[in-house]
Structure formats: structure tokens, C-alpha cells
Amino acid sequence: MHFFIERIMRMEDHVVPSSHPLDKCAVCGDKALKVHYGVLSCFGCKGFFRRAVRNGRNKYVCRLNKSCTVSKQDRNGCRYCRFRACLRAGMNPDAVRPDREDLRKAAQGGEAERRGSFSSTCSSPRPIHNLIRTNSVQMNSDDWTKSLSEGERSHLYGLARVARSIDEFECASFSGIDDFSLKSLVAFRSLAGSTLNATFSSSDRSITSIWRIVNIVDWVEGLVKMMEAERPRVAITVHDKACLVHNSFMPLTLLSELSSIAARSRMNELVAVRNSMDSLCLSFSTNEILRRLACETLVPLRHASLSPTDLLLLKAIIVFNPECPGLFSMATFRIREIRSRLFDLLFHSISHTHPSSNLSAASNYGQLIAILAPLTHVSGDISSSLRSTFPRPFDSTLPYSTLRTDVFNPEMNDLIVEAAGMRDEVKRFKHSNKRTHEEIPT
Incomplete structure (x- = not known):
């Protein structure tokens, strides 16, 4: 039982023992002791992937044939191929946490955008009508979207925008x-x-x-x-x-x-x-x-x-x-x-x-x-x-x-799902352990 608990706690901390046969970075092969963004990787590739997602994103260009070697010695030679090696290894961009300042700006920008879309849709149906018309989504001449709520009109607007991007x-x-x-x-x-x-x-x-x-x-x-x-x-x-x-x-x-x-x-x-x-x-x-x-x-x-x-x-x-x-x-x-x-x-x-x-x-x-x-x-x-x-x-x-x-x-046996299940088990174990300690009289 203690061995099982120790194994779960070790998975939760995302630490791999130094004697583990697969303690190499999945991106460049360097020494790696932790899981970063869902992949066992070194701190160098962790930092590179974080910067690539937050700043550079997908603006890198390969000067050769997009098949550069990404190893411990050559990983800094081509950012394009290194970034794709991170993606191939399974690094998750959703796991890159934005800074607090980025979150604040995103919240302010999103709120302003929503207000603008809501005000435009409420004052005049033409923006939605024109957007949907460009996607061959036909409306009646009286524009039935007038009867929709702000949220419903916003969803319809978003769907039409997605359809247009797919058509292009x-x-x-x-x-x-x-x-x-x-x-x-x-x-x-x-x-x-x-x-x-x-x-x-x-x-x-x-x-x-x-x-x-x-x-x-x-x-x-x-x-x-x-x-x-x-x-x-x-x-x-x-x-x-x-x-x-x-x-x-x-x-x-x-x-x-x-x-x-x-x-x-x-x-x-x-x-x-x-x-x-x-x-x-x-x-x-x-x-x-x-x-x-x-x-x-x-x-x-x-x-x-x-x-x-x-x-x-x-x-x-x-x-x-x-x-x-x-x-x-x-x-x-x-x-x-x-x-x-x-x-x-x-x-x-x-x-x-x-x-x-x-x-x-x-x-x-x-x-x-x-x-x-x-x-x-x-x-x-x-x-x-x-x-x-x-x-x-x-x-x-x-x-x-x-x-x-x-x-x-x-x-079907997805490691991410298994890891999520293990984390749930850890939470339940901690919660039950905490309750046990609380029930013990002092």
C-alpha cells in the first residue's frame, strides 16, 4: 500500500528517478528529470517551448529542408525544426500559463470585443446578416435574427465566421x-x-x-x-x-x-x-x-x-x-x-x-x-x-x-487520461487522509 501511495505521489510531482531508463528529453535527448507541458523534457526545451508559444508562436522559418537535427548539441541551430520537434513529442500549448499582465490584457480586450459585437448586433442586424450572407447562409428579408438574444446572435455570428474560415x-x-x-x-x-x-x-x-x-x-x-x-x-x-x-x-x-x-x-x-x-x-x-x-x-x-x-x-x-x-x-x-x-x-x-x-x-x-x-x-x-x-x-x-x-x-489507453485518473486518486487519498487526521481526537 505504501509503495502504491509513493508511486502516485511521485507521478503527481512529475519527477522521474535518475535511474529511470527513459530519463532523456523527448525533444533533444538531453538529461531530463521532470515532465514539462505533458512531456518528459529538459529545462532548455521547456523554456524554448514556453517562449515559442507566448512570443514567437509559429513565425519561425527553416533555412534548409525542414529536417534539421534536433539534438543536445544542435538544438539551437533551427528554431523551426525544434518547435516542431516539441509538438511531435506531444508538448501541450494549453499548459503554457500566461503571465498575469497577459491575462489582464486578454480579459480587457475580450470584454471590449464582446461589448462591441453585442452593441453592433443589437443596434443593427447588418453585421451578422452580411457575414452570414458571405457564407451562403440565407436569411429572410425581414432578418429573423432580430428575435434572438445577444448571446444567441453572438453564437450565430461565431459559427458563420468559422464556416467562412473553413471555406477559405x-x-x-x-x-x-x-x-x-x-x-x-x-x-x-x-x-x-x-x-x-x-x-x-x-x-x-x-x-x-x-x-x-x-x-x-x-x-x-x-x-x-x-x-x-x-x-x-x-x-x-x-x-x-x-x-x-x-x-x-x-x-x-x-x-x-x-x-x-x-x-x-x-x-x-x-x-x-x-x-x-x-x-x-x-x-x-x-x-x-x-x-x-x-x-x-x-x-x-x-x-x-x-x-x-x-x-x-x-x-x-x-x-x-x-x-x-x-x-x-x-x-x-x-x-x-x-x-x-x-x-x-x-x-x-x-x-x-x-x-x-x-x-x-x-x-x-x-x-x-x-x-x-x-x-x-x-x-x-x-x-x-x-x-x-x-x-x-x-x-x-x-x-x-x-x-x-x-x-x-x-x-484507447491514453497516458494523459491515465495520469488524470491518477491525479484524481491522489486528491481523493489526500482528502480522506485529511479527514482521518481531523477525526482523531487530540
Whole structure:
């Protein structure tokens, strides 16, 4: 028992014994005795990563071919490659605490921005209307958003802004993320000013294409930033974002494909779904999944006649799923709260954008929400069929093998989750120990 308690306390202090065989910095290989920002690293790489996140962020440039050696002797030679080595090792930018002065300025700036957005939306609906119009989210001529509260209008404004940024994602550089994990990519894209510096072609329409993964990562990141702008102290960690990406990748991809078919094609449902899955390079041994997609998802989508605003809100609801496996409790609580608001917004949107429908707004809303369950189930079945394509341990010789494996065959025994559980055990042990001492009569 004492050995177990000592092991827990040692993990809490993040100290590794000097005799530990893995007491080397995960970034440069130097001597390391502590875990910094989620990774066993030396004090030099700890300080570099902190400065890079707080000041330099992603402004570094490699003068060679982006494959510089990052060792104890050469780690100062290229900040670009050293920073990416930190991300590849798993360092978490969310763990870098800002100075008090930075927190004060951020709080003042956020409050001023919120006041400005609220005052503009209350005085005139044109800013929201124009922003949504640029994202092809059509409004009625009388602008139904006038009936929304300040918070609801702010959420709709944020969603439209995220959608516009995703629509502008046409070219990017994947040369710097060849050996990134999903968490490394999430951390990389979460940093302000992050860019991908080589060109790529979106001609690869397969379900496993890298541009699709980056697209969903940016979608999740944009929605999380929108959520944190309202309540900055509620942090959604890199681990939480990676869980949301994995959980929403397949449903979002399928919804985008099927909603496009529903809006543009009158082809037979089963034929249309088969053609769409072929374009995604998905093949199935039977037609069961195709039939389920056609009958349980495509047909209801055609009857729903989704407006672009409805589709935008439905995508956000899919991302913000509090039942997503692996989320920390704080993230689960906040996501459940924001999701309930999105449901309310979706009902408002359906009520005002389907006035001529034969069904009531409640019926349209219920039928649309009913699509989520079969879409989730089919997405899970398709994801399961892809796991054998990306086995663990993955083949490091294949391009982007780590990233693709993390998306389609994630590691279930996550060390971060285990460490969080151990910390909870430590807290419970300390609390019970404290109560025991208090109950002992003096």
C-alpha cells in the first residue's frame, strides 16, 4: 500500500528517478528529470517551448529542408525544426500559463470585443446578416435574427465566421506535419498564425485524405475558440480537441457528402449514396451500410430541405457531443451547456426559414434531430471497417501514418487520461487522509 501511495505521489510531482531508463528529453535527448507541458523534457526545451508559444508562436522559418537535427548539441541551430520537434513529442500549448499582465490584457480586450459585437448586433442586424450572407447562409428579408438574444446572435455570428474560415481553406502546406500525431496537429493548428507552407491538391477525394483531417481539425478548433471567447477560464485541452476530432470526423464527412446530394441531385437514393461512397474510396462487402445511409439519412435530409444555416448548426451540434469518449469532466460540462444552446438556435432557424412547410416547426425539428442517431451509428460502423487499414503499431514508412492511425484507429489507453485518473486518486487519498487526521481526537 505504501509503495502504491509513493508511486502516485511521485507521478503527481512529475519527477522521474535518475535511474529511470527513459530519463532523456523527448525533444533533444538531453538529461531530463521532470515532465514539462505533458512531456518528459529538459529545462532548455521547456523554456524554448514556453517562449515559442507566448512570443514567437509559429513565425519561425527553416533555412534548409525542414529536417534539421534536433539534438543536445544542435538544438539551437533551427528554431523551426525544434518547435516542431516539441509538438511531435506531444508538448501541450494549453499548459503554457500566461503571465498575469497577459491575462489582464486578454480579459480587457475580450470584454471590449464582446461589448462591441453585442452593441453592433443589437443596434443593427447588418453585421451578422452580411457575414452570414458571405457564407451562403440565407436569411429572410425581414432578418429573423432580430428575435434572438445577444448571446444567441453572438453564437450565430461565431459559427458563420468559422464556416467562412473553413471555406477559405483551399491551399496549405503539409510538409511540416509528416510525422505529426493527431494531438500534435491539433496543438499546431491551435496556435495563432499557424500556417502550412507547401501546396497541396484537394483532388484526393478519399476519406483518408490529409486535407479532410486538417479541415475537421480547423473546424473543431474554430468552434472551441468561439466557445472559449465567451468563457475564457473554461479550458478545452488539446486532448479534448483530439477526442472531438476523432469522434466527429466521420459523421461530419458523411453529413457534408449526403447534404450535398440532397440539395443538388434527384438521383435514386441508393445509387447516389453508392456513387458518393465510391468517390470517398469506401467499399463494403454488402449493401447494408449503403441502404442505411440512403434510407435513414439521405431520404430524411431531402425531406428536411435544410437551409445553409440549419446545416451549419447541425454540424456544430455533431462536434459538440458531450458523450464523446475520453473528454475530461470540465469539457463535458461546458460542451453539454453549449450544445443545448445550439439546439435552441436550430429550432429558431427552422421556425423562421421553413414558414411554408406543411409540417409544424416542432415536427421539422424532430425529424432533423432524428437523423443524428443513425448517422452516428453508421459512422461508427464505417470507422470500425477502416481500423484494419491502420493497425497499431503503425508503419512509420507510410506518409502521415501516425496522423491517420490516430484518426481512424485511436489509442484507447491514453497516458494523459491515465495520469488524470491518477491525479484524481491522489486528491481523493489526500482528502480522506485529511479527514482521518481531523477525526482523531487530540
